[in-house]
Amino acid sequence: MRHATPKRAAALDAQTHRRFLKTHLPVDALVFSSKAKYIHIGRDGRDAAWSLHNHLSKATDAYYDLFNSSGRVGPPLERVSGAATEFYRRWFQENGYPSLSLWETVHSWWDVRALPNVKLIHFNELKADLAGSVRNIATFLDIPISGRSFSKIVEHCTFA
Numbered sequence: 001m002r003h004a005t006p007k008r009a010a011a012l013d014a015q016t017h018r019r020f021l022k023t024h025l026p027v028d029a030l031v032f033s034s035k036a037k038y039i040h041i042g043r044d045g046r047d048a049a050w051s052l053h054n055h056l057s058k059a060t061d062a063y064y065d066l067f068n069s070s071g072r073v074g075p076p077l078e079r080v081s082g083a084a085t086e087f088y089r090r091w092f093q094e095n096g097y098p099s100l101s102l103w104e105t106v107h108s109w110w111d112v113r114a115l116p117n118v119k120l121i122h123f124n125e126l127k128a129d130l131a132g133s134v135r136n137i138a139t140f141l142d143i144p145i146s147g148r149s150f151s152k153i154v155e156h157c158t159f160a
Helices: 006-014 045-057 061-067 084-093 102-111 123-128 130-140 147-156
Strands: 038-042 118-122
Touching (some): 038 102, 038 123, 045 084, 118 123, 118 130, 130 147
Parallel strands (some): 038 118
């Protein structure tokens, strides 16, 4: 996020245990390391556009202020206004307005999909078979999970 601070970066650097970072960035915008494992969750662009509209239309003034504060790179994030259908059309016409291009991001991850430290998953797979997806992800990350903890993990990760 554009509002990441040096303090947050220092806190991440100080961590010595296993951790994860969530981003919406394409591969070429990351410091890609063969020592890290990457999971890219793809989503139908139409669903992503509606989700983004929902998120931004409900964002507070404080969110927009933080996102557009000093140190920002790129144009300011404008408050979403108008009908959802207009946002949806603009999202397609302007290649991911008001953020990154979904197509370029997905393409960048698709290009590295054969690397042993990259796993691609589709959002619909998670919804259709969450338990299978959890097992698949745990195997990819070399994380053993027992029967009792497995059911708790799946319950915690439901979309409900």
